[in-house]
Amino acid sequence: MLNINKKVKEINYCQPGDIPEFVLSSSQPLVLKGFADKWPAVITGKESSSKAADYLRNFYADIPVNAYYGEPETKGRVFYNDKMTGFNFVSSKANLNQVLDKLLAHIDDPNSPTMYVGSTEINKWFPGYNETNNASIDHLNPLITIWLGNRSKIAAHYDVPNNLACCVVGRRKFTLFPPEQISNLYVGPMEFSPGGQDISLVDFDEPDLVKHPKFEQALASAQVAELEAGDALFLPSMWWHHVESLDALGVLVTHWWRDSPAFMGRPNNALMLAMLSLRDLPLAQRQAWKAHFDYYVFSHDEENLEHIPDTVKGVLSKPHDKLAAKRLRADLLNKLKQ
Numbered sequence: 001m002l003n004i005n006k007k008v009k010e011i012n013y014c015q016p017g018d019i020p021e022f023v024l025s026s027s028q029p030l031v032l033k034g035f036a037d038k039w040p041a042v043i044t045g046k047e048s049s050s051k052a053a054d055y056l057r058n059f060y061a062d063i064p065v066n067a068y069y070g071e072p073e074t075k076g077r078v079f080y081n082d083k084m085t086g087f088n089f090v091s092s093k094a095n096l097n098q099v100l101d102k103l104l105a106h107i108d109d110p111n112s113p114t115m116y117v118g119s120t121e122i123n124k125w126f127p128g129y130n131e132t133n134n135a136s137i138d139h140l141n142p143l144i145t146i147w148l149g150n151r152s153k154i155a156a157h158y159d160v161p162n163n164l165a166c167c168v169v170g171r172r173k174f175t176l177f178p179p180e181q182i183s184n185l186y187v188g189p190m191e192f193s194p195g196g197q198d199i200s201l202v203d204f205d206e207p208d209l210v211k212h213p214k215f216e217q218a219l220a221s222a223q224v225a226e227l228e229a230g231d232a233l234f235l236p237s238m239w240w241h242h243v244e245s246l247d248a249l250g251v252l253v254t255h256w257w258r259d260s261p262a263f264m265g266r267p268n269n270a271l272m273l274a275m276l277s278l279r280d281l282p283l284a285q286r287q288a289w290k291a292h293f294d295y296y297v298f299s300h301d302e303e304n305l306e307h308i309p310d311t312v313k314g315v316l317s318k319p320h321d322k323l324a325a326k327r328l329r330a331d332l333l334n335k336l337k338q
Contacts, residue, residue: 002204008176008225008233019137023234024162029176031225035232036166039133041251042230045169049107049249052169053100056148056251059126064093068149070114076151076245077203078116078194087194089114096125103150107248116149118195122253135164135232135255142255150249156185156200156242157193160267161256163235167227170250174225174233175204177218177240184218185240204242263322265329 010031011023023030036042045052070078070089081088099117106112122130122144130144142164156177165174177185185200193199202212209216225233235241237259245252278289295304296316305316315328 002175002207002219002222004175004219004222004224006223008174008223019135024137024140024164026234027236029174029223029225029236029239030234031227032232032234034230036133036135036168037230039166039168039230041129041133041168041253045229045249045251049169050104052249052251053104056126056129057097057100059129060096061125061127062095063125065096065099065117065120065125067092067094067099068114068116068118070116072111072113074114075153075205076114077153077155077205078114079155080188080194084188089116089194099148103148103249106150109248112150112248114150114152116147116152118147119145119254120147121145133168133253135166137164137255137257140255140257142257145254145256147252147254148250149245151247152245152250153204154243155194156202156204156240157195157197158182158238158240159197159235159256160237161258162237164232164255165227165235166232166253166255167229168251168253169229170245170247171229172227172250172252173244173246174227174235175242175244176223176225176235178221179238179240181218181221181240184214186212186215200240200242261322263325264320265325 008029008031010033012033019032023032041052041055044055068078068089068091070076074088077088079088080086096117099115103115106115126146135142135144143161148169156175158179165172186202187198188201190198202208202215207215227233243252278286281289300318302318305313308316310317317324320328
């Protein structure tokens, strides 16, 4: 088991409708204690698992969900199979009522199979739920999703959007790493992963420091957030997080939003193009392009461009609007065809 001493900073006074701007713009994770204590879903869930399930059934739109099933020997770890040719679980479309019935049937089973429903959009699958269980960040236009199941362990991964993750039923444990620890987390394939996002291959229950020696360096920067029902975690963009559901029924509701408009595109696309165009160049050329990226992108300062008249800045103009982004994307697509 991991021995991590640093805990995520906790804020006790934060309540729905009164989230300070410094929380939503923080570069560090923050735990908001008791944030959702007054939500009907949280209150009902604290009464019993069956009442929590019935509460969700009241909103369910009868649309099949993506359900995942792992044999008891997986011990809740959602991961690859032994040869990394597939995964250690099976997935299928299912009616949520059947999933909830199976979860309740195994509520007291110490050797239960892993049952898990991930990233299901609240407003589509549970219309009306958000009206009384609202995080009061509608001005950010978040994508609100629900994650439910029994005891599970989701490998460390990152998400591009910011996230306000609300623990609704049961307890959740997040183990967090800042973005720069990617080189110490032994990240697996980009196109082939259990949840569609790159994951760390390190087993957090039994880390093999002979096979993954640099993981010890990552642990030096790790933080832990232990959430009770009603607590929330603000998770900044790109932070790596391993998520463990600790009880026989757990419900987590996430709110994802980006700090940039959608027309700017996904940064992942730029990374993939850079891998195509730059990664295999000689080291000296890669270092030269690194300097260019730093100048034009990562350390960009408007003062760098004051010597160029605004009328001829072209793609160097900032900020881009929707039309400029469309033109730039079209020009890039034409060049990629050559």
